[in-house]
Amino acid sequence: MRASSLLAVCAVAGPAACLMILPVTWFTGNPVPVAAGVFLALFLLWAVACCTEVAHLETTPSERIRWAEGAHFFSVTTRFNLVSSVLLTLLALAFALFHSAWALMPLLAVSCGAAALARAHLRREGAARREAAAEPVLTGPKVIGLRGPEQVPQGWVPVVVHRPRAGMRDMLVDYRVHVDGDRVGTVAPGESLVVGLPPGPHSARCAYAGFSSAPVSFVAAPGVPVHLVGEPGGTAAAAAADQRKRPQEYIRLSRVPG
Secondary structure, rough: OOOHHHHHHHHHHHHHHHHHHHHHHHHHOOOOOOOHHOOOHHHHHHHHHHHHHHOOOOOHHHHHHHHHOOHHHHHHHHHHHHHHHHHHHHHHHHHHHHHOHHHHHHEEEEEEHHHHHHHHHHHHHHHHHHHHHHHOOOOOOOEEEOOOHHHOOOOOOOEEEEEOOOOOOOOOEEEEEEEEEEEEEEEEOOOEEEEOOEEEHHHEEEEEEEEEOOOEEEEEEEEEEEEEEEEEEEOOOOOOHHHHHHHOOEEEEEEEOO
């Protein structure tokens, strides 16, 4: 299961527990002990922390492809649980305020935090799903995983994509390199990526999380390496504005003399 699905369950669990506890206290007249409220909040917080850790686990290309094949049971239940958590939280909050059950407020606060995290992870997973669905496998002849141009087979053309270190913008982000519509690798600041291509016309671009560069077309000629440079398309101060106004030019990719 994805982190968003697990966190959505946590978001429902908090107000659901409150709605089960409050009728009992209403019939018995006994208030909710503060220690019990703190324990329940900490227990749910521990579950939220464990579910968030799942979001940072590495997924294989095969897992991403299977996940990108379409809507599945957990994607449907995740959205249902998120909507239910909002309704249940409002209802539980009303009951808690009416009965002055302040000990349950930390539990509701944790469940609201779980809902916010679930929504954030759901959006991030959606972006990754769209990327995987668009370019799941290599569709043409390419040689990837090379350490240097000298490893390119004879008769093929080395294409070197370099990313210089360029200040604070995207310093923690790897750019995804796409050639002829296929993702062939990633480049971090200060790194280079080498791809072997057959002679002929090709197109390359850099992208990540819905932002990309304009495609660069070139003709690969035998014995003539192709050098491309991918870098941020603006300053760190203008990053947020560039993401909104020109997401397809957020990254700058250009060809330079070899």
